[in-house]
Amino acid sequence: MKKIINDPMNFVKESLEGIIYAYPDFLKFSSDKKGIMRTEPPAKGKVTIVTGGGAGHLPVFLGYVGRGLADGAAVGNVFTSPSADAIVNVAKEVHGDGGILFLYGHYFGDTMNFDLAAEILEEEEDLPVKTVRVSDDIASAPRDTWEKRRGVAGIFFAYKIAGACADKLLPLEKVKGITEKAVANIATMGVAISSCTIPESGKPTFEIADDEMEVGMGIHGEPGIRRTKLKTADEITSEIIDYLIEDLKIKSGDEVSLLVNGSGTTPPEELYIVNRAAHLLLSSKNIKIYKTFVGEYATSLDMGGISLSILKLDNELKEYLDAPYYSPFL
């Protein structure tokens, strides 16, 4: 896939600089330039939400630094965890007096580096740190070991709920608890139809034939659960919705929020065609969609495909889902 870039080695550095040039009133670099944070300091008593992960997934993670969302994000190289130092640095520079919640997608490298950063912040800086990992990719592990799942586009719901709890000035333990409840009720499943190309490698991450798709493929090209002929939007949506309903044990009468996500190259028109199919299916099963989000909420560079995420709602989660939020990316 052709790219509009300069030296591939500068891909992350230059895209970060481009973000800060775009929104200088709202976002600034952390001092090592490996993270970004809000220019506005956290309100008194507010839990500070710090996130991060590999680059190449915009608006994940940097685009979720905003009002009613996260306060700061550390970023690694493309598809590579940020270092513990980068995480410590942004957390030290952005935190207020309400403690810190680390909120990120469940991957081995991220877990290792965020855990090490938490230790450093607690021991050297005496800052209280709690952690919630998002594990919403149902293709990556069964429901009975759901905490082993990888984090994918459903992380949007986790930011939304955690950010709203923090804005309400709930204490750290409570922000963590409600966010954990949300995460346990998020499920995501996607299909990939074309590979991304990491700038430094210049080659597709995986091969896929012109008439094929892969169900459940991860956002870095991790193997999915099945490769089949490319199906129609209605067939793909039906298959995914069945998986999500089964996984979250959603029943007639339940309320959910729906996220239709584009992986990178998928045009918005196709996302809305998928959304149409999802609404018709859920409505036919008497499952109420309380709020719908359609767009690029977690991408994988120039990968083609879509994912559907569901957040199963209760009254508490609905309240936090409704809270105002803002980021220049959303």
Next chain:
Amino acid sequence: MKKIINDPMNFVKESLEGIIYAYPDFLKFSSDKKGIMRTEPPAKGKVTIVTGGGAGHLPVFLGYVGRGLADGAAVGNVFTSPSADAIVNVAKEVHGDGGILFLYGHYFGDTMNFDLAAEILEEEEDLPVKTVRVSDDIASAPRDTWEKRRGVAGIFFAYKIAGACADKLLPLEKVKGITEKAVANIATMGVAISSCTIPESGKPTFEIADDEMEVGMGIHGEPGIRRTKLKTADEITSEIIDYLIEDLKIKSGDEVSLLVNGSGTTPPEELYIVNRAAHLLLSSKNIKIYKTFVGEYATSLDMGGISLSILKLDNELKEYLDAPYYSPFL
């Protein structure tokens, strides 16, 4: 290019339905389902802004129906003008008591059908209609005949200014005048690196080699001004910025707003790399960027490429650019 769709003949119909399913509190169909409009009626005395054009360019045009933007939009088939009937229909159903401004991109079919619709609305419905056409694509005609240019991504600025004027309850003639001033100060230039594929044809609209790009290509694949080897992001940006500065006669000390637009498949990271280059170049020429917009503001299905638009500002345009706006797409 692979697509996640159903029957290509239903591409537009199903994507429109998906939009209404997504945002039922905010948007509704016009009665013939060939247009959409805000559920909230226009304020008393407000000019109603009606737009439209071919499908396949989301968020153009439907995504610009929102607060502080347009009130309704008629949509045609992919890359095809809406019929005069569809335009009349949405205008009749959405208008308030402040008159109607037709605001759309300058193309032959759209001009013909919007002009016919204006005649019908004035003669049969006694509704005052004024028209502003956006002609920002500097590759499509020279500056001295700029009104012959095609409309491309810079239409975002026109919606933003017109919508803000209308929200301020300015009279129709004044909304038209300020929007015309904005349009005369918008210039756009882009490059394409890969073709889109219209669902019904299933074949790329144009051929372009793996190491080539086309400067100035239109959003439907209209020929540009030069085909060259694919250059770096910095080189592409520098070339485009030079064209824009020359076209708008921008001088040291001038203030502009910058829009970095992705044509479809271009990852957000690449748009920010282009934005970085644009900021460095403009700043080196002492041109102040008052506000920056980066993202997909006008797409061409799965075309690869970017465009840069500049709105040259004065104090009046700055005021309207700053006014609040909302659409679920932006």
